[in-house]
Amino acid sequence: MIPFLDLKKMNMKYETEMMQSIERFLHSGWYILGKEVEEFEQEFAQYCGTQYCLGVANGLDALTLILRAYGIGVGDEVLVPSNTYIATILAISANGAIPILIEPDLLTYNIDPEKIEERITDRTKAIMVVHLYGQACDMSPIEVISKKYNLKIVEDCAQAHGAKYGANRVGNLGDAAAFSFYPGKNLGALGDAGAITTNDNDLYMKLKALRNYGSHKKYENLYKGVNSRLDELQAAVLKVKLKHLDYDNGKRREIAKYYLDHITNDSLVLPCVGNGDDSTHVWHLFVIRTSNREHLQSYLTTKGIQTLIHYPIPPHKQEAYKEWAEHCYPISEQIHNEILSLPISPVMSLSDAVKVTEALNEYEEKI
Numbered sequence: 120m121i122p123f124l125d126l127k128k129m130n131m132k133y134e135t136e137m138m139q140s141i142e143r144f145l146h147s148g149w150y151i152l153g154k155e156v157e158e159f160e161q162e163f164a165q166y167c168g169t170q171y172c173l174g175v176a177n178g179l180d181a182l183t184l185i186l187r188a189y190g191i192g193v194g195d196e197v198l199v200p201s202n203t204y205i206a207t208i209l210a211i212s213a214n215g216a217i218p219i220l221i222e223p224d225l226l227t228y229n230i231d232p233e234k235i236e237e238r239i240t241d242r243t244k245a246i247m248v249v250h251l252y253g254q255a256c257d258m259s260p261i262e263v264i265s266k267k268y269n270l271k272i273v274e275d276c277a278q279a280h281g282a283k284y285g286a287n288r289v290g291n292l293g294d295a296a297a298f299s300f301y302p303g304k305n306l307g308a309l310g311d312a313g314a315i316t317t318n319d320n321d322l323y324m325k326l327k328a329l330r331n332y333g334s335h336k337k338y339e340n341l342y343k344g345v346n347s348r349l350d351e352l353q354a355a356v357l358k359v360k361l362k363h364l365d366y367d368n369g370k371r372r373e374i375a376k377y378y379l380d381h382i383t384n385d386s387l388v389l390p391c392v393g394n395g396d397d398s399t400h401v402w403h404l405f406v407i408r409t410s411n412r413e414h415l416q417s418y419l420t421t422k423g424i425q426t427l428i429h430y431p432i433p434p435h436k437q438e439a440y441k442e443w444a445e446h447c448y449p450i451s452e453q454i455h456n457e458i459l460s461l462p463i464s465p466v467m468s469l470s471d472a473v474k475v476t477e478a479l480n481e482y483e484e485k486i
């Protein structure tokens with residue numbers, strides 16, 4: 120069986136280093152907001168090229184708190200791609216704001232910059248871009264729009280740690296950015312974890328209080344905050360894995376390149392790499408499309424190849440958003456009906472990529 124993702128193998132590669140860090144953490148006697156979190160924040164800010172990084176409990180909190188810190192709430196509208204993972208949209212709803220869904224580009228699966236402007240109203244406050252599957256959105260036209268209408272750009276970087284748009288890394292392409300370190304992400308902890316990056320000092324100071332009961336000083340509360348802190352333990356683990364992130368992303372890139380160069384079956388649409396030569400895709404997912412997805416997926420299962428769907432139901436078809444049931448997002452629906460994610464990870468062998476490729480090239484579409 121070729122697994123979609125072998126999480127255990129991915130972590131065992133760094134077992135010795137992680138065990139040393141965990142031991143250091145255990146023996147420190149300090150378990151909340153200490154040296155590990157502070158050091159990770161500094162190292163991750165430096166990695167992303169931003170002035171600030173702030174650890175939080177998970178990616179959804181990171182997104183939710185950014186909007187809250189900007190004062191975006193009831194009556195405000197936030198633009199967001201219609202094919203994103205539900206968490207991006209939940210962050211908007213959690214603040215009482217209204218998510219306005221924008222269709223993606225069918226080639227890159229990222230928000231289509233040409234469809235943004237027509238949805239802007241005088242209530243629009245921000246554009247939430249999602250660097251889906253590991254590739255940065257086309258930011259230049261989005262920046263122009265954000266300046267013209269005075270909108271904040273909030274990046275959802277949960278799937279794109281380390282990806283570059285030109286010379287800059289994601290996390291440093293807008294006003295503020297949210298990261299998730301959920302175990303399966305490109306930079307994954309051993310549990311829930313997240314972070315916010317920004318160059319905005321006011322936002323940083325406010326978020327620093329918001330994540331810790333709204334307190335900037337022990338027992339004094341500036342805001343009605345929350346408890347959303349990054350654990351010292353997770354920060355200790357993340358510090359180890361951050362050192363290897365570029366290497367691990369390089370391994371993913373090797374698998375992706377093999378797939379792109381060798382999958383030749385005409386009934387399959389391969390992912391498209393855009394944004395020019397300097398940009399890098401970090402291949403959180405390798406997503407192909409085909410008209411009879413269920414048939415392809417069961418064929419691959421019989422060949423011992425595990426695949427997943429990211430995601431099977433578009434947000435506007437979710438029960439949680441039944442108020443959108445009649446809305447029409449044809450590109451998003453097509454994507455959700457046709458996509459299939461192939462195995463890819465930093466620990467996948469090239470020989471397994473060869474097997475997946477051979478199976479795909481032998482596949483005959485059933486119409």
Ligand SMILES: *Cc1c(COP(=O)(O)O)cnc(C)c1O
Nearest residue numbers: 177178179204206207277299301
């Ligand atoms: C994983 C993910 C999130 C949520 O992160 P959590 O840490 O699980 O809360 C948000 N947005 C996208 C695009 C994701 O893939």
